[in-house]
Amino acid sequence: MDKNKSLTIEENFNLAIKNHQENKTDIAQELYNQVLKINPKHLATLNNLGTIFQGLGKNQKAKDCYEKVIEINPNHMNAYNNLGIIFQELGNLQKAKDCYEKAIEINPNYSNAYNNLGTIFQELGENQKAKDCYEKAIEINPNYIEAYWNMHTMTSNIDDALTALNKIHKIDDKHIKAKIMISAIEGFKGNFNDFNNLLSSPDSNHPYIRSIKWVFSLPKLPKIFFNRYDFFDAIIASSEISRPFYEFGVWNGVAFRYLIKTFKKGFGFDTFSGLPVDWHDEKKGKYSAFGSIPKIEGGEFIVGKFEDTLPDFFSKERPTASLINFDADLYSSTLCALNNSNKVIDEKTILIFDELLMNKNWEKDEYKALNEFCDNLGYDYDVIAVSFSTKQVAVKLKKN
Numbered sequence: 001m002d003k004n005k006s007l008t009i010e011e012n013f014n015l016a017i018k019n020h021q022e023n024k025t026d027i028a029q030e031l032y033n034q035v036l037k038i039n040p041k042h043l044a045t046l047n048n049l050g051t052i053f054q055g056l057g058k059n060q061k062a063k064d065c066y067e068k069v070i071e072i073n074p075n076h077m078n079a080y081n082n083l084g085i086i087f088q089e090l091g092n093l094q095k096a097k098d099c100y101e102k103a104i105e106i107n108p109n110y111s112n113a114y115n116n117l118g119t120i121f122q123e124l125g126e127n128q129k130a131k132d133c134y135e136k137a138i139e140i141n142p143n144y145i146e147a148y149w150n151m152h153t154m155t156s157n158i159d160d161a162l163t164a165l166n167k168i169h170k171i172d173d174k175h176i177k178a179k180i181m182i183s184a185i186e187g188f189k190g191n192f193n194d195f196n197n198l199l200s201s202p203d204s205n206h207p208y209i210r211s212i213k214w215v216f217s218l219p220k221l222p223k224i225f226f227n228r229y230d231f232f233d234a235i236i237a238s239s240e241i242s243r244p245f246y247e248f249g250v251w252n253g254v255a256f257r258y259l260i261k262t263f264k265k266g267f268g269f270d271t272f273s274g275l276p277v278d279w280h281d282e283k284k285g286k287y288s289a290f291g292s293i294p295k296i297e298g299g300e301f302i303v304g305k306f307e308d309t310l311p312d313f314f315s316k317e318r319p320t321a322s323l324i325n326f327d328a329d330l331y332s333s334t335l336c337a338l339n340n341s342n343k344v345i346d347e348k349t350i351l352i353f354d355e356l357l358m359n360k361n362w363e364k365d366e367y368k369a370l371n372e373f374c375d376n377l378g379y380d381y382d383v384i385a386v387s388f389s390t391k392q393v394a395v396k397l398k399k400n
Contacts, residue, residue, distance in 0.1 A: 009038050013045060025052050041072050047079055059086050077106040081113045091252035093120050111140040115147045122154065125229045125258055130154055143171050149178070153389040155226050158185050180208040184388060187216060188224050211357035211388065218383050222394075225387040229258065234385055235394050236262050239322045240348050248337040249327035249354070250301065253294030260298050263322055268294075268301045269309060269337070276305060277330070281360075306333055310340035318344050326366060327354035334369035342377065345397060350384070356393040357386075370395070 007015070016031035029052050035045045050065030063086045069079035084099030097120045103113035118133030131154050137147040145168050152164035162185050168178040180203070183194035195216070198209055215222070225231040236259070244265035250256055251270065260266050272293055278284050293301050302309050306328070321344045328334050334353070345351070353366045374381060378400050385394040 007034070009035050009042065012038075013042070016045070016048070020048060020052065025056065028052060043069050043073055043076060043079075046072075047076070047082065050079075050082055054082070054086065059089060062086055075106050077103040077110055077113070080106070081110070081116060084113070084116055088116070088120065093123060093252065093254070096120055109140050111137040111144055111147070114140070115144065115150065118147070118150055122150070122227065123254060127154055127227065127229065145171055145175065145178075152181070153226050156230055158188060158224065161185055161226050176203055176206065177208060180206060180212065181388065184208075184212045184215075185224075187212070188221060192216070207358060207360050207362060208388070211362060214357065215383070215386055220382075222383045222386045225385060225392075226389050228255075228387070228390045228392065231385060231387045231390060231392050231394070232258060235323060235350050235352060238384070239350050240320075241322060243322035244319050245323050245325065246321050246341060246344065247325040247327065248306065248333070248341075249325075249329065250294065251327070253296060253299075255325060255327065255354075256294065256299060257296055259323075259325065260296055264298050266296075266299050267313075267318075268299055269306060269313075270301070270303065271305055272303060276333070282329075306336040306340070310336060314340045314343055320344050320346055321349045323350040323352060325352045325354065329355050329365060331365050331369050334366045335373060338369060338373040342373075347396065347398060350394055350396055351381075352392060352394045355391050358388060358391045362391075 012031050012034045016028045016035065019031060020028035029049065032045045032049045032052070035042050046065050046069045050062045050069070053059070053062035053065060063083065066079045066083040066086065069076050070083070073079075080099045080103040084096045084103065087093075087096035087099060097117065100113045100117040100120065103110050104117065107113075114133045114137040118130045118137065121127070121130035121133060131151070134147045134151045134154065137144050138151070141147070148164050148168045148171075152161045155161040155164065162182065165178045165182050165185070168175050169182060180198060183198055186192070187195045195212065198204065199213065203209060223234065225234065232255075241262055243263070244267060245259050245263045247256055247259070247266060247268045249270055250268040250272070253268075256266060256268050274284070276284065293303060302313055321341070324341055324345070326334050326337055328337055353370065356362065356366045356370070359365070370381070373379070374397070379397045380400050381395040381397050383393060383395050386392070
């Protein structure tokens with residue numbers, strides 16, 4: 001690469017862009033660095049280098065790049081938007097929100113920032129604000145597929161979800177996820193023709209199709225939901241609210257805060273340092289709260305690895321659970337949580353699995369843990385609710 005040191009800034013930058021677009025990130029990164037040696041304040045280079053680090057999961061390096069851009073140019077809307085994405089991935093929703101709002105302040109017609117801001121409001125359970133953001137993004141860009149996708153996840157009934165998905169299909173009739181979800185919703189309405197056609201198509205092994213096939217194979221179709229908080233509300237309405245809840249995998253405490261409003265008492269388990277090992281494409285340490293334990297009235301948090309903390313915690317008598325939210329993602333962590341929490345589960349306890357289906361390797365994770373747990377202890381289960389868009393499944397255990 002030494003030969004590129006004699007190139008001009010523009011030549012190095014253009015060559016870096018070319019390699020970046022071709023996903024030759026090592027070469028692109030070195031070329032961007034050549035530009036920065038000549039001009040350490042080259043904004044486009046710093047921003048693009050940030051996107052490379054972001055794609056590699058090196059969030060701190062990406063964050064440094066975007067913050068450097070903003071230091072040089074406080075009105076760089078793309079850097080604010082990109083920095084917001086980093087904060088969102090790190091679980092700092094307030095800082096992410098601030099960044100997106102700053103990007104919109106700089107450019108009130110920045111559709112990407114409106115869409116991203118909508119995802120923050122959606123995660124916080126502020127559904128109307130989320131819808132307003134998605135609608136604004138679509139108003140600015142009527143062919144904004146991602147915003148339509150997010151709109152479908154905000155709906156509360158099948159017909160509204162179908163309307164949003166059909167708009168995606170109209171814009172891009174090859175959008176496979178929309179096509180699959182349309183077939184799934186039609187199946188819930190009693191029309192399985194489209195889904196059956198997909199089962200014999202080249203896309204038959206798509207994780208969405210495998211997930212929906214499993215749901216359609218159940219003895220009884222569960223209730224379907226499209227967003228996290230409609231799902232939670234329905235489960236809460238069916239639970240024993242006089243009992244506390246348990247959550248395995250607390251992270252930034254967003255779900256815990258929502259549930260505590262009803263149950264008043266909750267037990268949360270987490271290392272607060274992220275994934276203990278690599279999880280498929282997610283690197284060790286992802287979803288870290290950097291040791292920050294939420295301060296939530298009524299919440300009792302047990303810090304550490306499940307295999308270290310759960311045996312001791314459940315060796316003492318604990319109250320029977322209203323619901324248990326399993327959000328540990330990994331097969332091993334979920335199985336450990338199930339085996340230890342079995343003492344506080346009865347026929348009225350509702351188990352929520354936050355990542356049970358839709359992922360590329362879903363059969364190897366929470367799904368596998370649930371079925372292995374049931375096989376070992378002679379349980380079966382009824383699936384009572386599902387959300388394809390949030391990957392959640394709720395079940396009740398029953399003895400074989």
